[in-house]
Amino acid sequence: MKIAIVTDDEQSISAHFGRARFFQVVTLEDGRVVSRERRAKPAHGGHGAGSSHAVSSHAGSSQAVTLNEGSHEHGHEHSHDHDHHDDHAHHSGPEADSRHAAMAAAVADCEALFAGGMGAGMRAAVLAQGVRLFLTNIRSIDAALEAYTQGRLVDLSDSRQCAHDATH
Numbered sequence: 001m002k003i004a005i006v007t008d009d010e011q012s013i014s015a016h017f018g019r020a021r022f023f024q025v026v027t028l029e030d031g032r033v034v035s036r037e038r039r040a041k042p043a044h045g046g047h048g049a050g051s052s053h054a055v056s057s058h059a060g061s062s063q064a065v066t067l068n069e070g071s072h073e074h075g076h077e078h079s080h081d082h083d084h085h086d087d088h089a090h091h092s093g094p095e096a097d098s099r100h101a102a103m104a105a106a107v108a109d110c111e112a113l114f115a116g117g118m119g120a121g122m123r124a125a126v127l128a129q130g131v132r133l134f135l136t137n138i139r140s141i142d143a144a145l146e147a148y149t150q151g152r153l154v155d156l157s158d159s160r161q162c163a164h165d166a167t168h
Contacts, residue, residue: 002025003114004025004039004112005023006020006023006116007022007023007024008020008021008022011141013114016115023041024036025037042102101128104126104128107129108129108130110131111131114134114136114144114153116139118135134153134154135157138153
């Protein structure tokens, strides 16, 4: 079975799905980890790992750059605390639905997804793929996997759904 986890460092579960840089997909057999795979997470708002966008050079021309895990070639970090995360339009409507569907499709082959929190639109997209969702306060990927294989991982979805006007 495959389990997807949103992460920035391959060791801890990201506190917020939309701000995580990528997925770690863990394959379990007989309750043991047999493989780990890093997967690109389609960009939520255009700044995810592996996405590209145009930046202006000092000469006024623009060029496309590929973003690699948050530390970008154009000289600044993207912590994903941009103002657009407080903009309700960013999280709803047809464009948001399309982004959510693309992110959920990236882990559609997984049985479950672990995250610290996520908004209602993303939650609906994950569940529509038939992936079981676990919103958890456990930060260690290995500890969460152990709890899951032992049937002790509790889904805190009702208490950890984000309204996107709260800070994490």
